[in-house]
């Protein structure tokens with residue numbers, strides 16, 4: 546059951562010479578895995594390819610082959626590719642700086658699974674039913690025979706396992722498992738991937754997680770768990786903001802809660818808010834959107850320009866209004 550749009554993307558790639566691939570700021574496993582899988586794949590069919598990211602690759606994903614090919618995208622970037630493919634990026638503003646789309650590529654292909662994707666591409670392959678953009682990249686790369694090497698399989702498996710919450714979130718489907726099974730048959734090393742991403746943490750990272758957990762509080766009669774990390778804490782433990790992307794999963798384990806919130810101070814007066822709900826009735830995307838952010842129905846984020854205390858107050862007010870919960 547091949548989709549027409551997938552075939553169209555294949556044709557476009559085959560006709561191009563130089564292709565750039567880009568994913569969003571503060572990259573997660575789906576962004577990195579999808580980016581390098583697509584990059585290694587396109588390289589194998591003999592195209593010139595650039596892999597770009599506005600931020601560095603978080604330490605935890607550096608074991609993946611291909612991450613060393615990722616270059617930093619900044620305002621000085623001035624190479625215009627034949628095609629620029631945006632990966633896992635709902636809105637070009639998620640590149641973090643003012644970059645003109647058309648200066649990156651003559652033709653834009655947008656591949657994503659966010660429901661709020663802005664459809665800014667010349668081709669938009671957006672499927673919110675997919676657990677991860679990795680699933681969509683798999684669909685594209687599968688059109689070429691024997692293209693998926695063990696390295697590509699590792700990258701795609703990482704994208705899928707991280708964005709599906711190890712095959713546990715609502716978006717995990719029968720298809721997700723079929724794809725993962727096929728990736729294992731193509732050489733994905735699930736043992737190493739799970740170990741590197743979930744079982745091993747540097748000691749300083751563990752200490753920061755501990756600090757975040759010890760500061761955690763319940764609110765709204767136990768429906769919400771929240772905590773925060775200040776700039777000082779990041780500094781004290783020597784942890785980079787980029788290496789704290791997955792921390793919310795630990796708060797979300799609290800029994801009985803509907804919503805977990807993590808406030809991280811990314812700069813003085815600028816707070817990154819990450820939201821994750823535990824059931825599909827508690828939709829968080831709209832809350833993030835109110836503050837100029839976005840994401841998925843059950844996992845979203847936004848950035849609030851305020852200090853920690855006011856950011857929390859603003860967000861709690863919006864929760865009270867949206868769900869009718871009483872603080």
Ligand SMILES: [Mn+2]
Pocket residue numbers: 575576633658677678708
């Ligand atoms: Mn994703």
